[in-house]
Amino acid sequence: MAIRKDLEEFTVRISALRDAPAMDTALLELANAEEELRVCTEELERMSLLSAENAQREALVHRAFHDLPFPVFVLDGAGMIRALNRHGAGLLGIADSLAVGKPFAVFVELPWRTTFRCELADVLRESRPGSLACRLRSRATHRPPPLELRLTRLGSPPQRDPLVLVTLDPFAERTAAEGAGEAAPLHRLDLMGRMTRLLLNGAAEGGPAMLENAGTLLAAECADFVVIDLVRGGALRRAVVAGTSGGPAGKEESLVVRVLEAIDPEQSEVARTIVRTGESMLHVPLGEKGALGRGQEAAAVADLLSPGFAAAVALRDETSSLGVLLLVRRPDRAAFTLTDLALYEELGLHLGLALKR
Structure with a gap:
């Protein structure tokens, strides 16, 4: 550090001062010391302020991440969950502390698991966004509906420990829900028609x-x-x-x-x-x-x-x-x-x- 180097140089000058006969030289060195200490103090104070600002910024990002209105997951290069927000934990039906460290693939239902691993590998290798329609396994009361996952690599390709952001497309999820709502009356009408035909044909049976x-x-x-x-x-x-x-x-x-x-x-x-x-x-x-x-x-x-x-x-x-x-x-x-x-x-x-x- 620059502070350490200046202090060592100051120590050398103090040692040389012991052999000097003139007091003026000592006063001059003390004045230099006071100035250097003042500069060091100001630098330390500035670093302390920067550290506090960084801590506030990190707390703000952390709070915003956890309060996002849709599920978000952060995976490492091996596909392990490194972080997830409140809605992500709710989607999986598991506490976030239990989900961290587990492979995200184990929460993907079996028919889509291999496809997810391939998509994750492509995103890491080519640094391009990826997407996957799949269904997640959950310990929640209700089985989650089919979802559209979005995969985005964080950082540039030379990064040694790449991270991947996994989000759910809120628009796709909402569109699917709206489509299901619109299809429900048609399904009921179809069921009534099929039951009527069955009962009419069943008169002979x-x-x-x-x-x-x-x-x-x-x-x-x-x-x-x-x-x-x-x-x-x-x-x-x-x-x-x-x-x-x-x-x-x-x-x-x-x-x-x-x-x-x-x-x-x-x-x-x-x-x-x-x-x-x-x-x-x-x-x-x-x-x-x-x-x-x-x-x-x-x-x-x-x-x-x-x-x-x-x-x-x-x-x-x-x-x-x-x-x-x-x-x-x-x-x-x-x-x-x-x-x-x-x-x-x-x-x-x-x-x-x-x-x-």
Whole structure:
């Protein structure tokens, strides 16, 4: 440092002064020392002010990063997460302290993982912005929708430890949400049309086949599991249990279907209440004792399904309840809405009228 060098030179001059006979020389050196010390003091004060300004600037950048209204991630050259903001942690459903140090690729769902690694390598090698449409894995309650990731290299190519900024395109995300909102009425209209055709064609097939086809259609379009119970001889009897084919957990799905088939619906508080009152339920309490039935089987399947969502409506004609339609979704899907319930009530009326023919 320049200060250290000046101090050493001053020390040498003081040593030479001990042999000098004149006092004037000593006073001159002391005056020089005072000036040099003053310059050093001013330099130290200036450095202190600069350090405080840098600290304030870093705190401002840190706060702005964490308060950005969309998810942001900073990765190193190996793809490890070095920093993420509040919305990024919320998207992944994990605390930021647990996410830091993990490969970002583990949060990308498997079908897009290799593509993400290739895109990251291209961004690092060519220093060009990159983009990737994918879906992220999350521990949050709801499964994140498909997203558009934007990758940008920070710093110039010769940098030894490059960083990559990963952001979500807010416009693409908003456009996707708006598109989904616009498509929902069309999907409901399409489902009503398909169910009407199914019921008309099912007149020749008979009740059991018609209900089986209806349950399969609803499981494919609206829920992960569909249960239909009918009133027979004054008691509820299980008629149909349908699950989505090719779901993410095939063995577990088959187990749930088998257990649901074995449960006596007469022991279900939800089914008996809906048949008695004819009223629908938007939020079926799957975890409550007796909601689906009694016994070990009902308790076991309730434990598997309770993190999810369920809605139930009556199968009815214009005068009485003929049965119950129960729809169940896994927790990685959206909860049922009032619009969904209105659609299922209309489908329940169509099914009831078809059963009465």
